Amino acid sequence: MTEIETLESAQLGDLMSRSRTLIAAFWLSVTPTAFAAAPVHEFTLDNGLKILVREDHRAPVVVSQVWYKVGSSYEPSNLTGISHLLEHMMFKGTPTVPGGEFSRLIAANGGDENAFTSRDYTAYFQTLEKERLELSFRLEADRMRHLLLKPEDVSKEAQVVTEERRLRTEDQPESLTSERFNAAAYLTSPYRHPIIGWMQDIQALSLDDLKHWYQQWYAPNNAVLVVVGDVDPNQVRDLAQKHFGPLPPSELTPPKPAGELPQLGERRIVVKTPAEVPYVLLGYKAPTLKTATEAWEPYALDVLEGILDGGNSSRISRDLVRGSQIAATAGAGYNLASRLEELFLLAGNPAPGHTSAELERALRAEIAKLREEPVSTEELARVVAQAAASDVYQQDSLFYQGMRLGMLETVGLGWNRLDDYVQRLQAVTPEQVREVARKYLTDDRLTVATLEPLPLDGRRLATPGAGTDHAIR
Amino acid sequence: MSSLKPSLSGLLATALLCVSSLAQAIPEIQNWHTANGVPVYFIAARELPMVDAQILFRAGSVRDGERPGLAQLTNGLLEEGAGDWSADTIADRLDQVGARLAISSRRDSASVALRSLTDPRYLQPAVETVARLLKEPSFAPDAVERVRQQMLTALQERAQSPGAIAQDAFFKALYGDHPYGSPADGTPASLNAITRADIQAFHRRYYTAANAVVAIVGDLDRPAAEQLANTLVGSLPKGEPMPPPPPVPALAASQIIRIPHPSSQSHILIGQLGVSRADPDYYALYLGNHVLGGNGLVSQLSQEIREKRGLAYGAYSAFSPMRQTGPFLINLQTRNDQADTALQVAQTTLHQFSADGPDPQMLEEARQNITGGFALDLAGNGKLANYLGLIAFYGLPLDYLQTFIATMNGISLEQVKTAWQRHIQPDRQIVVIVGGGQSAPTPPGPAGAPVPPTPPEPARS
Numbered sequence: 001m002t003e004i005e006t007l008e009s010a011q012l013g014d015l016m017s018r019s020r021t022l023i024a025a026f027w028l029s030v031t032p033t034a035f036a037a038a039p040v041h042e043f044t045l046d047n048g049l050k051i052l053v054r055e056d057h058r059a060p061v062v063v064s065q066v067w068y069k070v071g072s073s074y075e076p077s078n079l080t081g082i083s084h085l086l087e088h089m090m091f092k093g094t095p096t097v098p099g100g101e102f103s104r105l106i107a108a109n110g111g112d113e114n115a116f117t118s119r120d121y122t123a124y125f126q127t128l129e130k131e132r133l134e135l136s137f138r139l140e141a142d143r144m145r146h147l148l149l150k151p152e153d154v155s156k157e158a159q160v161v162t163e164e165r166r167l168r169t170e171d172q173p174e175s176l177t178s179e180r181f182n183a184a185a186y187l188t189s190p191y192r193h194p195i196i197g198w199m200q201d202i203q204a205l206s207l208d209d210l211k212h213w214y215q216q217w218y219a220p221n222n223a224v225l226v227v228v229g230d231v232d233p234n235q236v237r238d239l240a241q242k243h244f245g246p247l248p249p250s251e252l253t254p255p256k257p258a259g260e261l262p263q264l265g266e267r268r269i270v271v272k273t274p275a276e277v278p279y280v281l282l283g284y285k286a287p288t289l290k291t292a293t294e295a296w297e298p299y300a301l302d303v304l305e306g307i308l309d310g311g312n313s314s315r316i317s318r319d320l321v322r323g324s325q326i327a328a329t330a331g332a333g334y335n336l337a338s339r340l341e342e343l344f345l346l347a348g349n350p351a352p353g354h355t356s357a358e359l360e361r362a363l364r365a366e367i368a369k370l371r372e373e374p375v376s377t378e379e380l381a382r383v384v385a386q387a388a389a390s391d392v393y394q395q396d397s398l399f400y401q402g403m404r405l406g407m408l409e410t411v412g413l414g415w416n417r418l419d420d421y422v423q424r425l426q427a428v429t430p431e432q433v434r435e436v437a438r439k440y441l442t443d444d445r446l447t448v449a450t451l452e453p454l455p456l457d458g459r460r461l462a463t464p465g466a467g468t469d470h471a472i473r
Numbered sequence: 474m475s476s477l478k479p480s481l482s483g484l485l486a487t488a489l490l491c492v493s494s495l496a497q498a499i500p501e502i503q504n505w506h507t508a509n510g511v512p513v514y515f516i517a518a519r520e521l522p523m524v525d526a527q528i529l530f531r532a533g534s535v536r537d538g539e540r541p542g543l544a545q546l547t548n549g550l551l552e553e554g555a556g557d558w559s560a561d562t563i564a565d566r567l568d569q570v571g572a573r574l575a576i577s578s579r580r581d582s583a584s585v586a587l588r589s590l591t592d593p594r595y596l597q598p599a600v601e602t603v604a605r606l607l608k609e610p611s612f613a614p615d616a617v618e619r620v621r622q623q624m625l626t627a628l629q630e631r632a633q634s635p636g637a638i639a640q641d642a643f644f645k646a647l648y649g650d651h652p653y654g655s656p657a658d659g660t661p662a663s664l665n666a667i668t669r670a671d672i673q674a675f676h677r678r679y680y681t682a683a684n685a686v687v688a689i690v691g692d693l694d695r696p697a698a699e700q701l702a703n704t705l706v707g708s709l710p711k712g713e714p715m716p717p718p719p720p721v722p723a724l725a726a727s728q729i730i731r732i733p734h735p736s737s738q739s740h741i742l743i744g745q746l747g748v749s750r751a752d753p754d755y756y757a758l759y760l761g762n763h764v765l766g767g768n769g770l771v772s773q774l775s776q777e778i779r780e781k782r783g784l785a786y787g788a789y790s791a792f793s794p795m796r797q798t799g800p801f802l803i804n805l806q807t808r809n810d811q812a813d814t815a816l817q818v819a820q821t822t823l824h825q826f827s828a829d830g831p832d833p834q835m836l837e838e839a840r841q842n843i844t845g846g847f848a849l850d851l852a853g854n855g856k857l858a859n860y861l862g863l864i865a866f867y868g869l870p871l872d873y874l875q876t877f878i879a880t881m882n883g884i885s886l887e888q889v890k891t892a893w894q895r896h897i898q899p900d901r902q903i904v905v906i907v908g909g910g911q912s913a914p915t916p917p918g919p920a921g922a923p924v925p926p927t928p929p930e931p932a933r934s
Contacts, residue, residue, distance in 0.1 A: 058518070058520045058521075058853075059498060059848055060498050061849055091770075100776075103769070103770050104771055107768055107769070107771040107842045108841050108842060109842075110841060110846040110847075110848075111842075111845070111846065111849075112846065127849050129845060129848050129849070156782075157783065158783075159783035159784075160783050160785070162808075163784070163785050163786040163807060163808065166806070166808065167786050167787075170736075170737050170738075171736040171738055172634075173633055274735040276629035276633040277629045277630050277633065310568065311564060311567070311573075312552070312563075312564035313564035313565045313568040314568075317564065318561055318564070322619065325622070328622065328623050329626075349626060349630075351622050351626065352625055382565075382569050385569060385571045386568060386571050388571060389571025389589075389590055389595070392521060392590060393573070393588060396521060396523070396854050396855050397853055397855070398852060456633065
């Protein structure tokens with residue numbers, strides 16, 4: 001396992017908050033070179049396991065991913081981090097495959113493997129030469145139902161996860177700020193918890209907690225198997241039936257509703273920690289495809305995000321990085337495919353000679369402009385062109401093709417929900433962009449976090465917490 | 474976020490090595506020269522209507538001379554104006570057609586990478602834009618100042634990162650006054666001293682046909698690829714080919730460097746000089762390192778430090794061959810109070826491996842991972858383009874991809890052990906530990922922000 005985080009998140013502009021980079025669709029009327037992705041074959045086994053297969057015959061390679069509908073947003077408040085720790089424990093063995101053997105077998109067969117935990121899902125994947133797909137199925141089916149959880153493994157792996165937390169969050173001033181920001185922005189939504197968990201919760205997770213979590217969520221009827229590569233869909237189905245078919249389903253209890261209370265006014269926090277560079281993070285409560293009452297609104301917010309931060313010609317680059325030069329770096333982020341209500345994010349580092357307060361004012365002025373003036377048709381066309389091009393580029397990666405299918409399916413949107421993504425973006429009008437800005441990007445829906453650097457040779461004010469949107473094994 | 478950091482940080486995950494089994498699936502590389510002498514490497518990939526084109530120059534930080542940061546600043550300014558086009562115009566021209574541009578600067582090389590759709594209505598404007606910013610960047614004074622400020626901010630970010638501080642100290646200790654030891658991101662003083670004239674001169678000297686290579690992967694036939702290459706670099710002035718950097722002197726003695734930092738973890742680097750890209754031992758060392766620390770959780774370092782003891786989230790080792798001798802480096806992070814233990818475990822693991830050679834079964838499994846996984850490393854235009862850029866820049870053989878599996882299969886355990894003992898000397902080792910926690914006093918290092926490190930030249934995938 002390369003446990004390097006390739007999907008690092010939480011910060012803006014990462015893979016997950018950039019819905020645009022996850023989406024497939026079609027190149028539009030503007031071009032004759034319409035290019036459609038290969039079709040997806042969908043099967044469901046009797047035990048409820050859903051299987052999605054997309055053929056890609058460019059190389060003799062296959063990606064196999066098992067997605068579970070569980071993540072940090074399913075966790076009660078004193079069990080934060082349990083989904084992620086369980087993800088680590090999934091490599092510790094079963095009665096028939098001893099600890100460490102999973103990884104050794106995949107590696108010795110020329111494979112890559114890893115896993116990742118997010119707010120709304122936990123996923124395991126292997127990339128292999130196509131002839132070795134069965135190895136992946138055999139091992140994944142085995143650990144879907146037969147994981148052995150041993151106390152000595154739990155305590156050791158919890159140590160590893162605390163090191164991961166120190167590495168990713170506690171010693172990273174901006175990650176630390178982002179974690180505190182989420183905890184301040186959300187009052188009741190489980191999105192307030194860091195995916196990796198609070199340190200005290202990680203250290204207190206017990207063997208029984210993990211066993212219970214495993215039994216509760218790891219079952220074929222709570223999973224999606226996604227296969228992309230040089231395969232025959234019917235053969236994949238048969239192979240899946242052979243290995244996953246015998247597994248019994250579970251009786252699933254969906255998580256209790258955990259909506260966010262309506263926000264009643266602007267919230268602000270300050271994070272003081274040893275650092276050199278100031279940082280400011282702004283988030284407005286915004287609907288997603290799952291929560292929106294008007295179907296077009298998430299697409300309009302997505303277009304708005306592109307207007308602000310879609311490439312070097314976007315408003316933030318043009319006006320704040322190059323124009324006023326208040327920002328050394330800045331950006332925006334919005335994920336329309338989250339399971340729960342999201343934050344529309346803005347963040348950045350002020351340029352030398354400028355303050356966080358100035359940068360915050362400049363970012364809020366950009367939002368005010370969007371509330372007042374309709375965006376230009378040229379800007380809209382640019383956002384659509386970038387989305388359509390991205391759609392083609394993403395098909396270069398088997399992994400991300402699978403990622404899109406699995407992510408959409410596990411958050412409950414359905415894997416094909418964004419097949420018309422580019423058309424939906426193209427249908428967005430300047431007036432609609434202004435309307436969502438007026439409705440959602442308002443001061444009363446805003447949370448602001450500011451990183452105030454303390455001297456690096458000073459002392460910490462408090463023990464920090466941590467978190468990224470994606471904790472990877 | 475649309476931060477400009479990518480243009481400053483010089484990350485290009487160019488990959489080398491890792492091979493598959495289905496030799497017939499390995500794509501063929503075509504190679505020719507443009508009229509003005511630029512070598513072009515091309516792989517036709519007809520399935521997706523897109524193209525990746527990289528232009529690499531012998532213009533990395535090794536050419537900085539007395540002006541650390543000059544190569545990176547020059548590279549970062551390429552998209553900030555060309556001819557009578559402003560930065561805004563360049564951004565518009567690329568974004569309107571959905572093209573993506575990635576500029577980066579490393580120690581040996583500096584590059585510009587374009588990804589575009591192949592429909593000529595989108596490709597043509599994108600390619601013409603890139604050609605112009607390579608040939609006639611304007612280096613407008615306001616842009617110079619702005620990118621300079623951004624690099625200064627990047628230096629500050631390095632100063633708050635224990636990992637970055639450790640890397641910098643490591644390179645400085647390992648290379649001393651050799652250009653590879655010069656801070657690629659510059660120092661506050663050096664960045665502030667760079668003039669527009671310095672940048673213009675650097676560009677004139679190094680961004681020339683004689684110092685360029687082009688790598689193209691995508692949905693083009695040969696004539697279209699030739700035309701693409703010609704448009705990109707055909708009008709670059711010939712220029713003078715730059716000689717390779719000077720050889721790297723051997724490390725005189727081992728050194729342990731401790732740098733206090735208020736982090737909760739200590740970042741530990743253990744390393745020494747490794748090999749150059751041309752060293753025939755590289756392949757045996759690469760294979761051996763796959764056993765030691767190059768193969769994720771399966772490798773010995775991970776087993777000893779993470780799996781058996783829970784001391785760290787990750788523990789890795791890698792050779793990073795460059796034009797001249799690149800580093801060999803072990804990297805891990807652990808809670809401050811465990812730093813000495815983790816260091817000891819890592820050193821013991823390394824020394825045992827060096828003394829005894831790899832376990833035969835582990836070596837075979839590492840070999841199977843490399844050869845069996847080669848197809849994975851070639852699956853996708855982006856991955857192919859990274860390989861091709863590496864092959865082009867370092868002048869590796871055209872059949873490099875075809876022969877890689879056989880090369881790996883031809884290496885014996887004895888060869889691994891011999892190569893390892895020839896190159897890895899425990900008495901020529903740099904150890905850097907950055908951390909210690911809250912009570913850490915101010916580091917005794919140079920005044921101002923610690924000099925940031927740059928990742929070594931592209932290494933294994």
